[in-house]
Amino acid sequence: MAAATLVRRIGRSGVLPLCCRPPAWDRTPRPPPGLPLAPGRSFSNNKIQVELDESSGVAMMKLKSPPVNSLSLELLTEFAISLEKLENNRACRGVIITSSVPKIFSSGLDITEMCGKSVEHYTEFWRAVQEMWLRLYGSSMVTVAAVNGSSPAGGCLVALSCDYRIMAENPKFSIGLNEAQLGIVAPFWFKDTFVNVVGHRIAERSLQLGSLHPAPEAHKLGLVDELVPEEKLMEKAAAVMAQWLALPDHARQLTKTMMRKPVVDRLVAHREEDIKNFVTFISKESIQKSLRMYMEMLKKRKS
Amino acid sequence: MAAATLVRRIGRSGVLPLCCRPPAWDRTPRPPPGLPLAPGRSFSNNKIQVELDESSGVAMMKLKSPPVNSLSLELLTEFAISLEKLENNRACRGVIITSSVPKIFSSGLDITEMCGKSVEHYTEFWRAVQEMWLRLYGSSMVTVAAVNGSSPAGGCLVALSCDYRIMAENPKFSIGLNEAQLGIVAPFWFKDTFVNVVGHRIAERSLQLGSLHPAPEAHKLGLVDELVPEEKLMEKAAAVMAQWLALPDHARQLTKTMMRKPVVDRLVAHREEDIKNFVTFISKESIQKSLRMYMEMLKKRKS
Amino acid sequence: MAAATLVRRIGRSGVLPLCCRPPAWDRTPRPPPGLPLAPGRSFSNNKIQVELDESSGVAMMKLKSPPVNSLSLELLTEFAISLEKLENNRACRGVIITSSVPKIFSSGLDITEMCGKSVEHYTEFWRAVQEMWLRLYGSSMVTVAAVNGSSPAGGCLVALSCDYRIMAENPKFSIGLNEAQLGIVAPFWFKDTFVNVVGHRIAERSLQLGSLHPAPEAHKLGLVDELVPEEKLMEKAAAVMAQWLALPDHARQLTKTMMRKPVVDRLVAHREEDIKNFVTFISKESIQKSLRMYMEMLKKRKS
Numbered sequence: 001m002a003a004a005t006l007v008r009r010i011g012r013s014g015v016l017p018l019c020c021r022p023p024a025w026d027r028t029p030r031p032p033p034g035l036p037l038a039p040g041r042s043f044s045n046n047k048i049q050v051e052l053d054e055s056s057g058v059a060m061m062k063l064k065s066p067p068v069n070s071l072s073l074e075l076l077t078e079f080a081i082s083l084e085k086l087e088n089n090r091a092c093r094g095v096i097i098t099s100s101v102p103k104i105f106s107s108g109l110d111i112t113e114m115c116g117k118s119v120e121h122y123t124e125f126w127r128a129v130q131e132m133w134l135r136l137y138g139s140s141m142v143t144v145a146a147v148n149g150s151s152p153a154g155g156c157l158v159a160l161s162c163d164y165r166i167m168a169e170n171p172k173f174s175i176g177l178n179e180a181q182l183g184i185v186a187p188f189w190f191k192d193t194f195v196n197v198v199g200h201r202i203a204e205r206s207l208q209l210g211s212l213h214p215a216p217e218a219h220k221l222g223l224v225d226e227l228v229p230e231e232k233l234m235e236k237a238a239a240v241m242a243q244w245l246a247l248p249d250h251a252r253q254l255t256k257t258m259m260r261k262p263v264v265d266r267l268v269a270h271r272e273e274d275i276k277n278f279v280t281f282i283s284k285e286s287i288q289k290s291l292r293m294y295m296e297m298l299k300k301r302k303s
Numbered sequence: 304m305a306a307a308t309l310v311r312r313i314g315r316s317g318v319l320p321l322c323c324r325p326p327a328w329d330r331t332p333r334p335p336p337g338l339p340l341a342p343g344r345s346f347s348n349n350k351i352q353v354e355l356d357e358s359s360g361v362a363m364m365k366l367k368s369p370p371v372n373s374l375s376l377e378l379l380t381e382f383a384i385s386l387e388k389l390e391n392n393r394a395c396r397g398v399i400i401t402s403s404v405p406k407i408f409s410s411g412l413d414i415t416e417m418c419g420k421s422v423e424h425y426t427e428f429w430r431a432v433q434e435m436w437l438r439l440y441g442s443s444m445v446t447v448a449a450v451n452g453s454s455p456a457g458g459c460l461v462a463l464s465c466d467y468r469i470m471a472e473n474p475k476f477s478i479g480l481n482e483a484q485l486g487i488v489a490p491f492w493f494k495d496t497f498v499n500v501v502g503h504r505i506a507e508r509s510l511q512l513g514s515l516h517p518a519p520e521a522h523k524l525g526l527v528d529e530l531v532p533e534e535k536l537m538e539k540a541a542a543v544m545a546q547w548l549a550l551p552d553h554a555r556q557l558t559k560t561m562m563r564k565p566v567v568d569r570l571v572a573h574r575e576e577d578i579k580n581f582v583t584f585i586s587k588e589s590i591q592k593s594l595r596m597y598m599e600m601l602k603k604r605k606s
Numbered sequence: 607m608a609a610a611t612l613v614r615r616i617g618r619s620g621v622l623p624l625c626c627r628p629p630a631w632d633r634t635p636r637p638p639p640g641l642p643l644a645p646g647r648s649f650s651n652n653k654i655q656v657e658l659d660e661s662s663g664v665a666m667m668k669l670k671s672p673p674v675n676s677l678s679l680e681l682l683t684e685f686a687i688s689l690e691k692l693e694n695n696r697a698c699r700g701v702i703i704t705s706s707v708p709k710i711f712s713s714g715l716d717i718t719e720m721c722g723k724s725v726e727h728y729t730e731f732w733r734a735v736q737e738m739w740l741r742l743y744g745s746s747m748v749t750v751a752a753v754n755g756s757s758p759a760g761g762c763l764v765a766l767s768c769d770y771r772i773m774a775e776n777p778k779f780s781i782g783l784n785e786a787q788l789g790i791v792a793p794f795w796f797k798d799t800f801v802n803v804v805g806h807r808i809a810e811r812s813l814q815l816g817s818l819h820p821a822p823e824a825h826k827l828g829l830v831d832e833l834v835p836e837e838k839l840m841e842k843a844a845a846v847m848a849q850w851l852a853l854p855d856h857a858r859q860l861t862k863t864m865m866r867k868p869v870v871d872r873l874v875a876h877r878e879e880d881i882k883n884f885v886t887f888i889s890k891e892s893i894q895k896s897l898r899m900y901m902e903m904l905k906k907r908k909s
Contacts (some may be wrong), residue, residue, distance in 0.1 A: 140566070164508070180854070180858055184857055185860045191864055195503075198504055200805070201805070202863070203865070204862075207859050208850070209849070210853060247513060249514070250486070251487055252511050252512075254488045255489070258510075259494070261512070500805070500807050502805055502806070546815070550786050551786070552785065554785065554790055554791050555814050560807070561794060561797055562797070562810040
């Protein structure tokens with residue numbers, strides 16, 4: 001109790017000038033409130049199911065957007081709003097993020113959001129990608145990724161942005177920022193997040209090769225912290241969460257901010273520029289053509 | 304000899320603009336000279352015993368402040384002065400830092416210095432903490448930590464600031480920046496020092512959890528460089544020191560400065576601000592109350 | 607093909623503001639074109655032999671300057687020009703760098719270039735060292751070092767600047783930035799390159815000790831990516847190259863630029879200053895004397 005008081009004062013007193021101000025990204029425009037913000041024990045959106053266990057203070061966020069949990073505008077918006085609701089709920093101290101779709105955690109950004117839409121739509125979409133990351137990477141809650149399936153590109157980013165990553169030890173599941181395989185380039189803030197987890201050298205090689213690392217390799221590289229048999233994944237995630245929640249919140253939060261603020265600030269400082277660049281790029285007819293061809297190929301594969 | 308001349312010239316010529324200037328922290332006010340500065344073969348203060356073997360050029364600095372070598376204002380001041388004396392003694396090229404108290408290297412900052420004292424005292428105390436780190440982390444001598452006991456918080460910082468860390472392989476001894484466990488936050492320069500040793504990811508996790516790592520785990524994480532049986536610790540420290548001293552001093556010193564200067568400069572640039580923040584924080588009645596409660600608890604534990 | 611188009615657009619559109627501009631170092635004066643720039647299947651200079659396999663798009667660059675492939679002004683100039691020729695040859699996508707001298711990859715900078723010459727000569731030499739590194743570290747081609755012998759100092763820098771390092775697993779071959787052993791200090795851009803490969807802690811220790819790491823140790827530290835029996839080195843290098851070339855060029859190139867640009871930019875920003883410092887340093891009579899003594903010693907050793 002003394003410790004809790006102590007740390008609460010640190011937060012207010014500004015003893016750590018580098019990390020005590022309210023996070024800068026929290027002063028940027030928020031996504032439109034499509035859902036009621038009143039906190040509740042559980043709420044289910046279209047694409048994400050959230051259950052909060054008020055006794056433990058731990059929420060479970062399940063991505064449920066079959067077939068592959070692709071990060072559509074709708075899912076991203078629900079993601080950011082769900083995080084905001086939990087962040088504002090004093091009963092919630094930690095979030096476990098997982099998938100309710102078998103074999104896949106998330107397949108990354110939804111390509112259909114980037115094809116045949118208006119400039120306004122692209123702008124909204126990219127802002128939602130940024131917003132999701134800013135809220136997740138900068139969350140004051142403990143965030144644990146229970147990676148129960150493959151997790152390429154944007155899916156990998158979600159996992160990388162958590163405080164801890166546990167993955168099912170199935171070597172058929174892979175994870176990585178494989179954008180280069182598709183001929184595209186991970187944005188600088190994906191890269192910064194990756195470097196903060198695996199270091200410069202592994203990031204340089206993995207990003208250039210667009211590597212998707214099977215679970216055992218991902219663990220060896222430090223991309224995930226732990227592997228467990230799939231059936232023990234949720235149990236382990238709960239145990240890890242309990243370990244992190246044993247710490248006084250404020251000290252942990254300020255420490256997290258101190259570690260992550262430089263990378264968060266970099267996107268915040270270049271956010272509008274980053275959106276503008278994305279929209280200019282994606283609006284080109286040549287890119288649109290490429291994307292249409294890619295989607296055709298995906299459709300043929302399905303049928 | 305040619306090599307030695309060569310490197311001496313590098314020092315003077317400024318061929319390396321990033322690292323040749325006299326270190327910036329050396330232009331800050333020094334601690335009051337409470338002890339005679341005349342170099343001698345050995346000198347014993349109240350809290351630290353120093354023995355210099357002039358034949359090898361190696362000094363042994365033993366912390367001797369039972370029961371737990373807590374870093375009081377007196378010990379910190381003696382620490383900085385001892386380092387300065389050795390630094391100014393041309394016969395001294397390296398320092399081995401160890402403890403003469405069984406089972407403990409150092410327990411970290413002395414909480415009694417932060418409780419019930421004047422603003423002037425807090426100011427003096429925090430400046431002494433900074434000064435110790437600036438002198439140790441930026442020392443031009445080879446510094447080897449012979450960690451012969453547990454070493455939490457500020458004790459861990461002392462070890463992290465050396466060039467090399469050898470620890471007794473006793474799994475009962477642990478080491479780490481565990482400030483978060485106490486509800487407080489490691490200052491940014493503790494964090495920078497830690498990141499430079501173990502990298503961003505391990506630092507992020509360990510700082511948030513306030514982990515105290517048993518010796519074998521600390522070795523695995525890279526927090527210490529080597530484990531040896533306790534009875535071989537000093538012998539090993541001497542051997543490591545001899546290896547480092549086989550290099551020409553100036554080349555090694557300039558290289559060390561090149562590696563550490565950015566982190567040293569960061570505190571130097573924010574030193575007064577860092578002191579002011581600490582003093583404001585620690586002077587609050589709520590914090591003082593918390594500290595009094597904590598000390599009560601420690602007293603009860605003892606009796 | 608869609609992917610290739612996609613990524614080509616990224617390059618032109620500037621969607622990644624941090625990495626899309628033509629590299630800054632490409633706007634600095636180029637080395638005098640001592641050789642015809644017309645691309646050809648193979649060309650042999652005095653010190654370097656280059657063979658381009660147009661079917662695979664892979665060039666083999668062999669250093670052939672016995673007895674130790676020291677990096678003379680001539681070799682460095684040929685190195686930079688060869689890289690430029692290949693870079694401008696659309697048929698070339700990757701370069702394997704190796705040595706045709708038994709047991710040595712490269713012994714580093716040629717000391718005779720720094721001794722008894724004019725200020726103009728020193729200026730030209732140091733600019734050539736910088737130019738080689740800027741072209742190699744910033745190359746848009748895939749660069750693989752097939753390290754078939756020892757590789758101290760500048761030789762190690764060549765390997766560190768490639769995208770991937772394979773070394774013959776002979777423990778008699780060693781590699782490292784051992785400048786400190788000779789009483790000199792690795793320039794800051796050698797250090798930056800090293801830190802990007804092995805991280806801060808390993809670099810700090812290795813640079814201060816001037817360590818030459820035997821191949822197995824170099825592999826353990828991450829200084830080289832892979833060890834193979836010497837007779838399989840070229841085969842393995844070709845296999846690794848094929849793996850890297852399986853990626854669309856533009857995405858890989860932009861990713862590489864994103865990772866390496868900060869370090870390249872740092873030298874570009876301080877290039878003239880770096881030259882001036884080197885020339886001032888090396889022109890001193892005391893340094894010249896040291897170098898003459900060192901060369902005498904080398905001559906005696908030979909005879």
